[in-house]
Amino acid sequence: MSDNIKTVKNATCTFCGCVCDDMELTVDLDAKRITKAKNACVLGRAWFAEHTIQDGPAAMIDGKEVTLEEAIEEAAQVLTSAKFPITYGLSDTTCEAQRQAVAITDFIRGSIDTTTSVCHGPSGLAFQGVGESTMTLGEVKNRADFIMYWGGNPAESHPRHFTRYTVTPKGMFTPNGKKDRTVVLVDVRKTPSTPVADIFLQVKPGKDFELAWAMRALVKGHKVDSSIENETGVSLEVLEDLVQRMKNCNYGVLFMGMGLTMTRGRHFNSGAIMALAADLNEFTHFVAKPVRGHGNVTGADNVVSWQTGYPFGVNFSKGYPRFNPGEFTTVDTLSRCDADAALIIASDPAANFPQAAINHLGSIPVVSFDTKETATSKLAHVAFRTSTYGINTGGTVYRMDDVPITLRPAFESPFPSDEDILTPLRKRVQEIVIGKSKAKGAGAGVTRAASPVK
Amino acid sequence: MSINLTLHTSPEVPLEAEVLCTDKLIGLTGSEIEKLPVEHGNRQVSVADFFTVKGSPDDSISIEGDLSKVKHLGAAMASGKLTISGNVGSHLGAGMTGGKILVEGDAGDWVAPEMQGGSVEIKGNAGHLVGSAYRGSPIGMSGGEILVHGDAKNEAGHAMRNGIIVIGGKSGDFAGVNMLAGSIFLLGETGIRIGAGMKRGTLVTMSKTSMLPTFSYSCRYQPAYLRMYLIYLQELGFSVSDEQLFGFYHRWCGDAIEMNRGEILAHDF
Ligand code: SF4
Numbered sequence: 001m002s003d004n005i006k007t008v009k010n011a012t013c014t015f016c017g018c019v020c021d022d023m024e025l026t027v028d029l030d031a032k033r034i035t036k037a038k039n040a041c042v043l044g045r046a047w048f049a050e051h052t053i054q055d056g057p058a059a060m061i062d063g064k065e066v067t068l069e070e071a072i073e074e075a076a077q078v079l080t081s082a083k084f085p086i087t088y089g090l091s092d093t094t095c096e097a098q099r100q101a102v103a104i105t106d107f108i109r110g111s112i113d114t115t116t117s118v119c120h121g122p123s124g125l126a127f128q129g130v131g132e133s134t135m136t137l138g139e140v141k142n143r144a145d146f147i148m149y150w151g152g153n154p155a156e157s158h159p160r161h162f163t164r165y166t167v168t169p170k171g172m173f174t175p176n177g178k179k180d181r182t183v184v185l186v187d188v189r190k191t192p193s194t195p196v197a198d199i200f201l202q203v204k205p206g207k208d209f210e211l212a213w214a215m216r217a218l219v220k221g222h223k224v225d226s227s228i229e230n231e232t233g234v235s236l237e238v239l240e241d242l243v244q245r246m247k248n249c250n251y252g253v254l255f256m257g258m259g260l261t262m263t264r265g266r267h268f269n270s271g272a273i274m275a276l277a278a279d280l281n282e283f284t285h286f287v288a289k290p291v292r293g294h295g296n297v298t299g300a301d302n303v304v305s306w307q308t309g310y311p312f313g314v315n316f317s318k319g320y321p322r323f324n325p326g327e328f329t330t331v332d333t334l335s336r337c338d339a340d341a342a343l344i345i346a347s348d349p350a351a352n353f354p355q356a357a358i359n360h361l362g363s364i365p366v367v368s369f370d371t372k373e374t375a376t377s378k379l380a381h382v383a384f385r386t387s388t389y390g391i392n393t394g395g396t397v398y399r400m401d402d403v404p405i406t407l408r409p410a411f412e413s414p415f416p417s418d419e420d421i422l423t424p425l426r427k428r429v430q431e432i433v434i435g436k437s438k439a440k441g442a443g444a445g446v447t448r449a450a451s452p453v454k
Numbered sequence: 455m456s457i458n459l460t461l462h463t464s465p466e467v468p469l470e471a472e473v474l475c476t477d478k479l480i481g482l483t484g485s486e487i488e489k490l491p492v493e494h495g496n497r498q499v500s501v502a503d504f505f506t507v508k509g510s511p512d513d514s515i516s517i518e519g520d521l522s523k524v525k526h527l528g529a530a531m532a533s534g535k536l537t538i539s540g541n542v543g544s545h546l547g548a549g550m551t552g553g554k555i556l557v558e559g560d561a562g563d564w565v566a567p568e569m570q571g572g573s574v575e576i577k578g579n580a581g582h583l584v585g586s587a588y589r590g591s592p593i594g595m596s597g598g599e600i601l602v603h604g605d606a607k608n609e610a611g612h613a614m615r616n617g618i619i620v621i622g623g624k625s626g627d628f629a630g631v632n633m634l635a636g637s638i639f640l641l642g643e644t645g646i647r648i649g650a651g652m653k654r655g656t657l658v659t660m661s662k663t664s665m666l667p668t669f670s671y672s673c674r675y676q677p678a679y680l681r682m683y684l685i686y687l688q689e690l691g692f693s694v695s696d697e698q699l700f701g702f703y704h705r706w707c708g709d710a711i712e713m714n715r716g717e718i719l720a721h722d723f
Pocket residue numbers: 013014015016017018019020039040041042043044045158159160161
């Protein structure tokens with residue numbers, strides 16, 4: 001280890017949606033790596049420890065190194081000549097970069113979608129249908145005495161969720177920590193999270209909706225047949241007892257995991273949980289919240305929402321935003337072979353999308369932004385290598401409870417940030433679009449101001 | 455003589471063509487129709503770029519070709535007849551108030567969302583959300599009839615307020631979800647969770663299906679009005695057996711979480 005060491009206090013881990021902002025990083029500036037991450041969980045420690053700068057060109061066209069300017073020009077040409085361009089990803093970058101991406105999509109009249117559409121998008125749909133009774137995690141820590149996780153395994157996916165906010169911390173109205181709380185877990189199998197729970201309900205796979213629906217009926221005072229046990233695997237007595245506890249608590253929270261949104265029923269499953277929370281507000285204070293995965297996926301929802309009015313699956317082809325998940329969401333636009341160019345930022349759809357979508361992605365020009373080589377960057381026509389947010393780049397990210405948090409980077413990267421490239425790309429796109437519309441003459445309608453950008 | 459449009463170039467990306475609708479073409483000549491704008495992705499082009507137009511307008515249009523990338527055909531239609539010989543894309547007949555649309559092939563998602571009147575008949579299969587509400591909107595189809603002879607995917611009749619939907623083949627999950635009123639006939643195999651959150655309205659199913667815990671059993675009977683409905687469906691070309699016509703039905707009421715005024719009639723085999 002060299003002597004060139006610095007410590008960064010109150011740094012932020014952007015690995016999962018908890019976005020813990022109490023990291024103390026020890027950085028070896030010569031080796032350009034983080035040697036210690038105090039306060040981080042196993043996932044966080046791995047995230048910081050594994051971060052090294054990979055050598056490679058900052059910009060490539062068809063696998064050949066080019067200058068940033070050439071790559072930006074090519075990307076701008078590809079995107080502005082497309083008839084149905086799509087922008088996708090955005091969950092692992094800063095809000096500042098996301099904002100530029102929305103502006104670009106607006107100018108090129110494309111569709112913008114984030115990884116929300118393949119994780120908690122259904123919950124986003126459910127918000128619209130049912131409404132959201134919400135909170136911040138600080139409130140949960142200080143007030144909640146009934147916590148229920150449904151379809152998630154935070155011990156492995158969000159290791160510090162229990163210890164920072166929901167189970168063990170001592171809060172203003174929960175001075176004895178875990179003793180003051182009832183923790184319930186609903187899942188299809190036992191997981192490492194199960195031991196934390198005071199009550200564990202093992203629901204039959206694919207029966208979450210039925211279980212939530214039966215609970216709603218009980219909350220509303222309707223009779224439920226004892227055959228519910230056969231149907232869902234949870235007995236009526238257990239459910240009745242649980243519903244009593246929920247009604248009698250002072251502040252209840254329902255956390256939704258991807259076990260709900262990615263199984264049969266999707267938005268109706270999360271909708272049922274949100275409706276359950278709404279029903280319980282007849283008796284006590286109850287809130288529901290999705291446990292978001294990727295670092296800044298919540299920021300992506302927020303930025304896309306405040307710039308377009310909708311959280312994901314937004315299309316600008318008519319010049320104004322239209323929202324229609326299923327039509328403008330990326331898996332669908334790719335699988336139906338609708339898209340004719342793609343701008344993929346900080347995401348690897350070529351590795352995790354359905355095969356039909358990957359095949360189409362391989363057949364159209366792709367502009368990719370990645371911190372390392374990925375399946376997507378390999379098939380990209382224009383590939384940018386960027387620095388990692390939170391480690392090399394500052395900016396803003398949103399925690400899963402919609403609280404914005406400022407990043408404190410640890411050391412510099414030789415690569416530019418996503419925002420550093422997206423901003424000139426947005427400017428170039430803007431020039432081309434305005435030039436084209438002027439050439440067409442007044443009234444072409446494309447000179448309309450896009451989202452406010454610096 | 456009616457107007458005939460033939461697709462001569464397949465669109466590379468979705469083509470939005472809400473102008474191709476009887477009411478909007480009445481009184482126009484063939485060359486005027488050719489100049490009408492349609493949207494090819496984010497580009498405005500004209501009808502002639504994709505279609506050959508023949509005939510002179512009256513109140514019927516026929517369109518030929520594989521239109522599976524063509525969206526919003528017959529949107530807001532109020533009268534006349536639109537015949538599509540081939541497959542068609544999404545949002546067919548969105549918000550229509552009258553007239554008749556006939557599709558010889560398959561239709562995409564959102565067949566006649568929020569329609570208020572008229573009739574849509576699909577000889578093949580339909581996608582998700584037949585006669586539904588758009589996302590964020592509380593009321594789906596509020597009148598008219600949608601007849602799908604083939605299969606339909608999830609959420610048929612989502613938040614429907616009035617009218618009738620018939621699915622001749624298999625139907626997906628959540629048929630009649632959040633239904634406010636109206637009638638849905640599911641003649642083939644059904645998906646799960648039918649009628650979830652329904653307030654009023656009638657769902658008729660001819661296959662064995664599991665009921666949500668919030669539906670309560672009322673009785674087994676022979677609803678007289680149902681027979682009249684089923685005879686009407688037979689006349690429309692749906693296959694309805696004598697057992698279904700003269701048989702018994704189990705009546706379930708629900709959804710108790712909502713007003714509990716809806717009913718599911720399940721054929722007793
Ligand atoms: S809980 Fe999540 S944000 Fe916090 S340290 Fe662990 S991985 Fe990082």
